[in-house]
Amino acid sequence: MNARRSSPFSIRTVLGLVLFGAIAFIAMLYFIGAGDTGKGGNDGRAHAASNGLNGFSGFAKLLELEGYDVNVSRSPSGLDTYGLLVLTPPSYFDAEELAELLEKREDYGPTIVILPKWYASQIPKRLPKKVREQMDVEIKDGWVRLNGAQAGDWTKDLPSPYGFTSTGETLEAGDGRQWEGMGLRGKLPSGSLVYAESSNVHEPLVSDAAGHVLALSVLGEEGSDYYENAHWALFVVEPDLLNNYGLAEAANAQLATAIIDYVRHQDNKSVTFDLTLNGFGGEANLLTLAFTPPFLAATLCMILALLVIAWRAFMRFGPARAEGPAIAFGKQRLIANGAGLILRGRRFGLLTTPYVALMARRLQARLGLVKPDHGMIDQALAHRLPQDEPFTNRAAALRKARRPSEILRAAEALHELERKLIQ
Known part of the structure; x- marks a missing residue:
C-alpha cells in the first residue's frame, strides 16, 4: 500500500545542490579544456613554465609585458603555429626528432631553439634548521639548485644547415663572462659557458670577448632552397642569455626582446613557447574530443537528457511517494x-x-x-x-x-x- 510523506530535503537545499553540481561540472570542463588537469609545470626544469634559475617563465612574462601575444602551449598543435615558436629541448634530446620538427617549420614560421645547459635539482622544502637560519628568503615552489653545466653533444647530429658542435668551459675565477651582439653588451650570470663553433652557414648574433658564438642564426648555403625560401631558425647556445638566471641583468632582458624582434615577422607578434618537448604534450583533451564528430551526437543527447531529467525533477507534483514492498509478507x-x-x-x-x-x-x-x-x-x-x-x-x-x-x-x-x- 503506497503512503505519502514529505520530502526530507527542502526545495532550497535541492536547488543549492543542483547549482553547486552545475558549477563544479562547468569548472571541470574549463580545466580540462585549458589542459590544467593537475600536472603542474613548475617542476624545476628548463622550460617556459618553470620559475627556477634554469627556467624561462621570466622570458615569457617579459614578452607579454612588451605587448607580444604569448602562448605557453601544451598541445602538439601549437607546433604548427605560423608565428614565432620557441623550443626548449631537454638534455640528451633526440636530434632526429628536432631535425624533423625544424624542417617542418621551414614552411610555417620562424623558430628559436634554446639549448639546455644546467643540471638542476629542486630545493626540498624541509631543510635542516641550520640551513634555514642561514638563508635570508623563504624557499618557493620551483626553486632549484644548479649542480653543474654541460654542453649537449647531440647538436652535431642535426642535418645541414642546422648542425654544429657545441662546447662548454668554466672560468677559474667563476665570474660571469662579457657578451656582445645586436648592438648590446652584457654579462653572463655565472662562469660556466656554452658556445658553438663557427660555421659558414651560420650567422653569429651574440659572442663573448674570446669570439665564442653564444647565439646564431641559421642561414644555409647561399643559393640553396633554404637560403632563399625557408623561414629563419635561430639557436641560443648559451641559455643564460634568456633564462631566469640571466634576465636578472637588464642588458640580458634587452637582448631577449632584440632577438625576438630580429627573428619574427614584423606584422606578427604571436610567440608560442612549446612544452611538449619537455613532457607536457598530449593529444586532444576530453572536452575537445566530446565536441568533435562522431562524439558530438552523443554529447548533445547527453545534454538533452540532463535537461529533461532536471525539468522532470522540478516539475513533479507533490512530495515523493513511499512505495510498499514488491512482495507482501504472510x-x-x-x-x-x-x-x-x-x-x-x-x-x-x-x-x-x-x-x-x-x-x-x-x-x-x-x-x-x-x-x-x-x-x-x-x-x-x-x-x-x-x-x-x-x-x-x-x-x-x-x-x-x-x-x-x-x-x-x-x-x-x-x-x-x-x-x-x-x-
Whole structure:
C-alpha cells in the first residue's frame, strides 16, 4: 500500500545542490579544456613554465609585458603555429626528432631553439634548521639548485644547415663572462659557458670577448632552397642569455626582446613557447574530443537528457511517494506468489505429485492411521465410504493428468474424499 510523506530535503537545499553540481561540472570542463588537469609545470626544469634559475617563465612574462601575444602551449598543435615558436629541448634530446620538427617549420614560421645547459635539482622544502637560519628568503615552489653545466653533444647530429658542435668551459675565477651582439653588451650570470663553433652557414648574433658564438642564426648555403625560401631558425647556445638566471641583468632582458624582434615577422607578434618537448604534450583533451564528430551526437543527447531529467525533477507534483514492498509478507501472499510463478511458467505437472502426498497426509489424520500409506487409506475408506472410488485410483488419475482442466478435475476428486469424511 503506497503512503505519502514529505520530502526530507527542502526545495532550497535541492536547488543549492543542483547549482553547486552545475558549477563544479562547468569548472571541470574549463580545466580540462585549458589542459590544467593537475600536472603542474613548475617542476624545476628548463622550460617556459618553470620559475627556477634554469627556467624561462621570466622570458615569457617579459614578452607579454612588451605587448607580444604569448602562448605557453601544451598541445602538439601549437607546433604548427605560423608565428614565432620557441623550443626548449631537454638534455640528451633526440636530434632526429628536432631535425624533423625544424624542417617542418621551414614552411610555417620562424623558430628559436634554446639549448639546455644546467643540471638542476629542486630545493626540498624541509631543510635542516641550520640551513634555514642561514638563508635570508623563504624557499618557493620551483626553486632549484644548479649542480653543474654541460654542453649537449647531440647538436652535431642535426642535418645541414642546422648542425654544429657545441662546447662548454668554466672560468677559474667563476665570474660571469662579457657578451656582445645586436648592438648590446652584457654579462653572463655565472662562469660556466656554452658556445658553438663557427660555421659558414651560420650567422653569429651574440659572442663573448674570446669570439665564442653564444647565439646564431641559421642561414644555409647561399643559393640553396633554404637560403632563399625557408623561414629563419635561430639557436641560443648559451641559455643564460634568456633564462631566469640571466634576465636578472637588464642588458640580458634587452637582448631577449632584440632577438625576438630580429627573428619574427614584423606584422606578427604571436610567440608560442612549446612544452611538449619537455613532457607536457598530449593529444586532444576530453572536452575537445566530446565536441568533435562522431562524439558530438552523443554529447548533445547527453545534454538533452540532463535537461529533461532536471525539468522532470522540478516539475513533479507533490512530495515523493513511499512505495510498499514488491512482495507482501504472510503465508497467503507466499502461496499466491508461488502459484503465480507456476501459472506463468505453465508447469502444472509439478503440482500433481505434491498434492497427492498432501491429501494422503490429510486423509491419514482423518482416518486415524499411523502413516499415510495408500493401501491402508484404501482399506479404511472401504469401511467408511464403501460406494466411492478408492484413493489409489484417484491419485493415479491425478498423476496422469496433463491439461489444466484434467488436473483440476482429478484434484477435486481427491478433495471430495476429505470433504465426505468431515460430514
